[in-house]
Amino acid sequence: MNKELVKKHEQSLLRAMTGVEQCQGVLSRLDRQWTRATLTGKINCSRIAQTLIDFIISTQDNFTALQKNLVDILVLENTQKVILEIAAVAQVAIDILKRNLFERTADVGFLATDDDIVRFLSCGNDETTALARVEDDTALVPLGDETSGFADSRAVDRIEERLREYRDKYTVYNEIIILDTDGRVRAHLDRDNAVKRSDDPLIAETLAAPSYVETYRQSDLLPGRGEALLYSQAIKDPVTGAPLGVLCLVFDFAGEMAGIFENLKNFSADTVILILDERGRAIASSDPVKAPVGRTYPSSLRDDFAMTQLGGEAYLSKTLGTKGYQGFFGLPWNGQVLKRVATAFQNGTNGHSLDEAAIRRNAIFSGRLIQVEEASENVLSDLQLVVQNGEIMAAKKSIQADASERVEAQALPHVLNEVKKIGDQVQHVFQTSTGGLLKLVTSSRLHDVQFLAALAIDIMDRNLYERANDCRWWALTSDFRRMLEKPSLPEADQDRMRGILAYINSLYTVYTNLFVYDRDGKILACSNPDEQRQEGRVLNEPYVAETLAISDSQMYRVSAFEASDMYEEGGVARHTYIYNAPITSLAREGTVLGGIGIVFDSTPQFLSMLNDTLPRDGMGNILEGSEGMFVETSGKVVASTNPDIAPGDDIDLAGMFCQLSSGQFSSRLLSEGDKLYAVGCAHSAGYREYKRDGAYVNDLLAIVKVRI
Template identity: 35%
Template sequence: MHPQPVTEDLANHFKKVNDFRSHIYQLQHAWDSLALMAQLSGTGSEMEETRGAFNTISNDVLRHLSQETLHKTAAQLSSKAFEIINLLLRNLFERTADIGFFATDNDVREYLENQAADRLDAEDQHNLEFRFQEYQKKYTVYENIVLFDVQGHLLHQLDETQTTLFHYHPIVELAQQSTEPYVERFYETEMNGSLHKSLVYAHAVRSKDGNRILGVLCLCFKFVNELDTIFSNLIQPHDWTIGVLLDEKRQVIASSDPYQIPLGIKLCVDTEQDWFISRFSGREYLCVTKQSEGYQGYLGPGWLGQAMIPIEHAFNQSIREMVNNIDEAILRKVMRSPLIFSESLLNIPKQAANIQSKLNQSVWNGNIWQSNYVNTQQKNFSKSLLSEISHTGHKTQKIIENMVSELYQTVVSVMLENSSFYAQLAVEIMDRNLYERANDVRWWALTHAFRSLLATPTVDPEDKRKMADILRYINSLYTVYDNLIVFDRKGEVMAVSNSQYEHLVGTQLTQEWVGRTRSCSSTQDYVVSQFEQTPLYNDTHTYIYAAPIRHLDGNSIVGGIAIVFDSTPQFQAMLRDVIPRDKADAPVNGSFTLFVNEQLRVISSTHPDFAIGESFDLMPAIAKLKESEQLFDIAIYQNTYYAVGARAAYGYREFKSEQDNYRNKVTALIFTPLGREDEINQRIEAEAQVIHNKFNPSLLLQSGDDSQEFATFYVGDSWMGIEARFVREAIDEDQLRTLPESAPFIAGMHTYRDQVIPVIDLARMLGHPHYFTDYRQIVVIEDKSASLKFGIFVSALGEIPYLSGQQIQPMNTFFKGASHNPGIAIANIAQNTMLTLITAQSLWEKVLNARAQPQAEQALV
């Protein structure tokens, strides 16, 4: 897949982007007016280059912000479409195993054999009814169980009101002729005036020797109910997204909002694009289609998941709820990460600052020109105009910075949302998987052979062998288990499925869950061990599910069955399936996932540092999450920032619900890397040392009778000034030539208007040997009375305020009776704001002293 460009029609719906664009347009109109006024008044300030540069960078940011706004919504739709089809597919995979196993059930075989021999009686009917009822009680995903004889007569169905299947239904012949492990068909039936949908799995029931077909068994999956469950968990009430499932003909067979997208209609789909626009019933939708990735070789019926949202509501979601709870300092750091932002994006604020610095230079030079060559009346107007030009530049820069901040936060919020989505997907997959384990153990506890053999006074070796054969057969079909164990009422192991655990036969099980198994009161009850190390799983951590095996009369417990979940590879597979993916649908490098239990112990992890069973201390806040609650944050681990999504499991159907006695809160955590802490800190530190714009218009004081103008500038953090009449202009550093054997603070020589002038590195003179700027300028100073002309390096330009004589205090007033530092003064501008004033003569004397004493480096105090 390749990112698609944002079309103009689509961009019209980006409210936040369009708000920024509107502000930019308003400022462009202001620039137009200011340019005209500057041209008419002759301020000496050139703005065309600045306007063009600001316009270019604004459009660049708007383009990026539009693309990320679209990507954010498309990513949300992609996640939902992915979950619709893949959660369903995993569920259906379990159904393919169920039908194959149930078709070998001895009770079903005996019923069909008796029917063929015309030996059926009321007890046979009752036993089959009981068997079907018990199966549905465990595997509540089925709405009906249907049995046909070999001729196609419908012998029995659990729900007599169903009309999906009937005598001589085509699926009977399909199942008998099929060489596949199962037959899977989707049917729609009119029931009570409404359309009923069912996904049916069928399998031929064969004699024990496999030579004869006795009949056909069908399991009818709760298709509508399952899709409603997926949709309700996926799409919240305030969400305008619509989830749909499409069949192989691209017709809608399930919809989260049938009033907008009705069942039966044919929709446009496109699995090759990141997103596409579709029109239906006079409305445009942004859509994402996903096909199944398959699961353990099972590809499903060829259906598609699609998520779609009306265009007018697609981009109204705020990122604030995602980032408001994130620590602001950490968020600011992450927004400088080269891992998630390109160098060009990271440099946009610097580029805007450089443009503003260039504008400041133009305005500053305009002010200098006005101060030296224009009469007072025109000067006041022109200086006000120049001040407004500078203000407009600052406003433009601020809007660009706000747009960039919105852009950065949008990208970070997408990563947080992705982590949150994959955390939800992880707990959905886990609970749906463990739901099947609770079903399996209760169903296998009803195995007729186990119930009859354990009811005998003594279980001889032949009986144990029979039980072991059954366990091995079950385990061969259900490979998620490391071992299956049958034990008697005292806890003695009678049989195992895995030969590696043969040593357990004859030993006594003393684990606490064994005692709880004996306390189960019905065939619906089961117990689960703690997630702990156990010799039943090679002394590693797992869950063990157990259920009592009851006497055939149902009145007493004769033993139990325990199934040892193969937790290490199974949980690993689940976590690998929810590793976050990038725009190219590849796993995000450096991301990792975990399952953590309520005691903050690791159940499984894809990161080697978090071992199974160890304490997870990185995010203790997850312990406070209630069932179904989520958390997203930015965490630091091993010098790396991560977007973290956490979701507490909430069960599936009756599993871990109010109807279930079993409770076990597990939290899934998804860690997506956002950047290395040291790299980000180094970048921020370097950027902090770069001085761009220091204009503070609030410090501009009005002129008075005894006031004079001072041109100010910054050297490092020092604010300094010189009488404006001695300043010619500020120029760019582009032709500097160094001088050998010169004083350390003589930077070199620079060409200025066909002359070569020395340039003083004032930072070194002040004792600031290290400072940085992307836009270092030279202020040209001239004192014609003393025949002086030279330049000084400055970090940034300041204001050109009027200062009265009362504000200025020469340095010798602080050092009575001393001629220390003549020509140096301090101006108290405002509270905690002082301006150091220098003269051209005092600076030049420092240069002369340096020539006379080349080894002496004196600081200007």
């Protein structure tokens, strides 16, 4: 924390720190008492105790410096606590968003190569072919107002139904648009969107781009809708590579941000959370009344914090850029959190009963807390020395023959008594202040671990939501459905199936293998060449039979978290989840032909999620003594950053939080020998419809443990 920056705003901060102001008032009163004691000593005892009085004055000078130092430390610690809390929220707000958007780049890359979409545009771009394919009873409809070409209305209906199926699975999109190379809209989903063609430069940019294009602004693709977040990619002929058109996915940015803001509000009261673009303009706000979207807000990524005005009130603000996700940073956006200064420092124990003695005994004190303790002890030692020397001196002088010295010796105890009272009060002030600091830091850590645990489980739910979507969508691949209709799979079809799976796997790198199996559970093709040894094997696992028993394209099945030789390393089966969906017939609705299984690369992926949530020092290293884990409510470990705890192990720690239900979180202190930990836990709440619609139940806990 930049001390100069805190000093610059100290007066504004102090006014909101009632506890520190009270401490400052008590110290000022003690300083005045000290001055009076010194004057009394000078007037009444100067002949016999001048050296002692000089020592009292010297000790007071030390006290004055300590008084200032203590207030500075209290202001710094209180400010740092608040800034660390809002910084964590700002970081999470932008990083959670970017994690989600990373998945969108894979989605648009895959969907742009979808066979049905490619065929739809290939036929529509060739007018003769298009007309030749039209059946006698099929109506011909214009492609748009500015073209003489026609498209099969049934083909449009079919492709829009396919897009609708996609959107039903990936509910993060509120519109999907297919355009030809001239910008004419060939198909789209939102009936309230009146777009027919586009002159947006986005079309040309996307056709010229090597992969996806990410755009956030107004577009004639969504007339009258304001700014929108679009992911676009060129649709190309798979043989010649010639561009056929453009696919646009319109991300539900408002819905996504509303969900992020709602989750974060539980951990950051009296705050406003913003997403800012590269100009500092708000594109999303948790409180659009106080902080409207479209307004530019001061931000500095280089400063520890800033002070700003919002609605005539002072706010502390913290702005952070994304840490990125798997190399993806996306558009240059930042997260900003503003916290109202007037209520920022209303510190409490967050409902926890804190044992100060245990904290003093076992907590790792910060350097500043040790400094406060040592400085107070030095002052008290000096005061005690003054009293002891004075008492000895008074006793000696009281028996001497000189009458004036006897009078001063009789007056000296009154001065010493005043000094002793000051010492007792100084001790009380410092014990109260350091005890308060200890409780403040401990309470903050308990708040932090709750937040981090909730963040970890939210990241997990969001990630696995995508896995449930992926398997269901890929099961609808038309080539797979046509191939599985055949009584046996020709070698050319098997190679084609492997190629499709490998292409998907190259975009979605969180899987070690994708595989297709038939009605008998026999594996027909794998995406990973190293796993093609599995081809021909018949799977007897329960998840396969369960998958083959469902025909609804919205349904899926997930294996238990267990060791599987489909996810082995060095010949050793590892624990993972395998997501599955049925592949159904194109010609015979409801007939199941087989299934697709996708093997989640759980070991590195879960560890990455956990490591991303653990607290770090100024160098970016995870704080020593910190660990995280995902655990089933039974105590079975899904993942752990502690190398001594492996997936599949059972732990007792889950029992501490077994009473939590969906979406709940808690924290507590845990002593292990002479070490003290803050332990936070959060119960899975699902994401969007995932684990909320009854299709899949998977009760999990995230536990974060941090030494304090």
